[in-house]
Amino acid sequence: MPYGPKVIDHYENPRNVGNFGTQEQMKSDKRVGVGLVGAPECGDVMQLCIKVNEQTGKIEDAKFKTFGCGSAIASSSLATEWIKGMSVEEAAELRNTQLVQELSLPPVKIHCSVLAEDAVKAAINDYRKKNGLPDMAEDHDHAKAG
Amino acid sequence: MALKLPIYMDNAATTPCDPRVVEAMLPYFTEMFGNAGSRNHSYGWAAETAADTARGQVAKLLGCTDKEVLFTSGATESNNLAIKGVAYMYQKAPAGQSGRGHIVTCTIEHKAVLDPCKRLQKEGFDVTFIEPPADGVVTAEMVKAAMRADTILVTIMWANNELGTINQVREIGALCKERGVIFHTDATQWVGKMPTNVEQDNVDLLSLSAHKLFGPKGVGALYVRRHRPRVRLQALQEGGGQERGFRSGTHNITGIVGLGKACEIAMAEMERDALRLAKLKSKLEAGVLAQLDSCVVNGNAEKRLPHISNISFGFVEGEGLMMAVKDIACSSGSACTSASLEPSYVLKGIGVGDELAHSSLRLSLGKWTTEAEVDFAIEQVVQGVKKLRVMSPLYDMHKEGIDLSSVQWAHH
Ligand SMILES: Cc1ncc(COP(=O)(O)O)c(C=O)c1O
Numbered sequence: 335m336p337y338g339p340k341v342i343d344h345y346e347n348p349r350n351v352g353n354f355g356t357q358e359q360m361k362s363d364k365r366v367g368v369g370l371v372g373a374p375e376c377g378d379v380m381q382l383c384i385k386v387n388e389q390t391g392k393i394e395d396a397k398f399k400t401f402g403c404g405s406a407i408a409s410s411s412l413a414t415e416w417i418k419g420m421s422v423e424e425a426a427e428l429r430n431t432q433l434v435q436e437l438s439l440p441p442v443k444i445h446c447s448v449l450a451e452d453a454v455k456a457a458i459n460d461y462r463k464k465n466g467l468p469d470m471a472e473d474h475d476h477a478k479a480g
Numbered sequence: 481m482a483l484k485l486p487i488y489m490d491n492a493a494t495t496p497c498d499p500r501v502v503e504a505m506l507p508y509f510t511e512m513f514g515n516a517g518s519r520n521h522s523y524g525w526a527a528e529t530a531a532d533t534a535r536g537q538v539a540k541l542l543g544c545t546d547k548e549v550l551f552t553s554g555a556t557e558s559n560n561l562a563i564k565g566v567a568y569m570y571q572k573a574p575a576g577q578s579g580r581g582h583i584v585t586c587t588i589e590h591k592a593v594l595d596p597c598k599r600l601q602k603e604g605f606d607v608t609f610i611e612p613p614a615d616g617v618v619t620a621e622m623v624k625a626a627m628r629a630d631t632i633l634v635t636i637m638w639a640n641n642e643l644g645t646i647n648q649v650r651e652i653g654a655l656c657k658e659r660g661v662i663f664h665t666d667a668t669q670w671v672g673k674m675p676t677n678v679e680q681d682n683v684d685l686l687s688l689s690a691h692k693l694f695g696p697k698g699v700g701a702l703y704v705r706r707h708r709p710r711v712r713l714q715a716l717q718e719g720g721g722q723e724r725g726f727r728s729g730t731h732n733i734t735g736i737v738g739l740g741k742a743c744e745i746a747m748a749e750m751e752r753d754a755l756r757l758a759k760l761k762s763k764l765e766a767g768v769l770a771q772l773d774s775c776v777v778n779g780n781a782e783k784r785l786p787h788i789s790n791i792s793f794g795f796v797e798g799e800g801l802m803m804a805v806k807d808i809a810c811s812s813g814s815a816c817t818s819a820s821l822e823p824s825y826v827l828k829g830i831g832v833g834d835e836l837a838h839s840s841l842r843l844s845l846g847k848w849t850t851e852a853e854v855d856f857a858i859e860q861v862v863q864g865v866k867k868l869r870v871m872s873p874l875y876d877m878h879k880e881g882i883d884l885s886s887v888q889w890a891h892h
């Protein structure tokens with residue numbers, strides 16, 4: 335599978351790899367939202383964590399860990415880069431198509447970007463739930479291959 | 481000395497041609513280009529002589545007579561001819577009926593065996609696909625249990641192309657002999673690497689391919705036993721009646737000369753090569769396993785070819801892994817199912833779970849693999865897996881003692 339230069343760059347030098355402690359620690363921290371999407375038997379699992387500043391409501395830090403192909407790693411790496419500094423509401427607007435465009439992903443790799451979008455949403459929902467807010471509604475369809 | 485990158489560790493897929501083989505072939509392109517079927521001039525005679533010489537070289541490597549060697553375009557054709565050729569010749573009922581006869585094979589055979597068997601199944605033959613145990617080795621016991629009164633053919637590969645595991649060929653052959661059942665083996669990965677003797681090993685039909693033993697692509701052979709029993713085949717390709725009518729078509733003389741030369745070289749050098757490669761392979765596996773936890777070498781540890789190593793790495797994904805080992809040309813178990821890449825049916829066939837089947841590498845060494853290349857491979861595999869594990873949420877969970885099967889995964 336030939337990869338574009340941006341995918342290779344994120345794969346070689348992934349930004350923001352990590353998390354905010356163990357699963358237990360993250361669970362008990364109200365500032366942290368964790369999104370875990372995918373499944374090992376599908377060959378892709380993405381964990382994306384956000385840390386929200388309680389005063390500003392902005393995402394002050396974001397981290398990812400991805401078990402997946404180069405495009406999945408690049409999509410999650412880029413997503414963390416983009417949402418850092420955004421408000422939670424802004425980050426919720428992130429669309430997989432933006433990742434596809436920036437990384438020049440081929441059609442077979444679109445689902446890798448969908449996974450990253452889903453991971454951001456899941457992290458935001460986890461954060462909202464911890465803070466007594468309802469889930470964001472699913473209000474659009476993903477751009478799919480073909 | 482600087483290594484040429486990527487280093488080649490995919491010798492089970494194909495091998496480079498030995499320069500001595502190329503040299504032997506060259507005159508047959510331009511000077512002795514004749515058709516072995518031309519009886520009236522020296523060009524034809526030279527080609528015929530060359531084919532005869534090559535037949536002798538192949539026969540010597542297999543321990544059979546010259547007349548028992550048929551030239552084909554490779555192992556795929558040899559397998560098709562052996563399996564369908566026997567089925568149609570020994571069928572118990574004509575086409576269009578069921579109960580035409582029973583065939584025994586195994587789920588982890590090469591597609592060039594499985595697909596002909598499946599075709600025959602559709603045409604009214606019964607096929608039993610033996611499910612091998614976790615170590616991948618097919619034994620005579622398993623074959624015995626699968627046999628029926630109407631079994632006409634057993635086809636079990638000598639060594640598996642993905643795992644390198646070696647089946648109990650001699651014992652399976654003895655069993656078949658005792659029952660009067662024809663025994664075919666796809667020996668593509670075995671011949672030229674390990675000593676072969678179709679008499680002692682009780683083989684009736686054997687497929688091989690030149691490009692796996694440092695010969696050219698697109699040429700191979702089928703051994704067909706002529707005595708005790710005399711195996712009959714129905715030809716699949718009809719025409720000029722070459723190869724005693726079993727395989728029509730003008731001889732690929734350059735390829736045949738190359739195959740013969742490759743067999744001659746293998747005869748002289750395989751023992752030494754096998755010893756050297758076994759050491760390198762042990763070094764490779766030990767080096768990787770010493771530095772990485774949660775890895776498994778797939779297939780039986782002892783009953784394995786000296787040059788094929790198949791390793792699964794827990795908590796890393798196949799395609800990411802291939803990127804991490806970009807300077808090693810090798811094969812992978814495959815990647816994410818979402819990209820509709822299925823994990824290897826061979827690894828699944830021996831019970832390797834989907835996750836590990838996705839993240840495995842087959843590293844296969846060859847005649848020219850050096851110790852420096854093996855050291856390089858160890859280093860790159862270890863660094864690559866470590867890098868991916870730093871990024872892997874699954875490895876974190878594993879280290880935190882979380883049972884991955886207890887996690888609620890969001891399937892998609
Ligand atoms: C076990 C086995 N059988 C058959 C084949 C097919 O050989 P060929 O490419 O010569 O048709 C291969 C090689 O891919 C193989 O490894």
Ligand code: FES
Binds near residue numbers: 377819
């Ligand atoms: S995560 Fe499935 S191919 Fe990228």
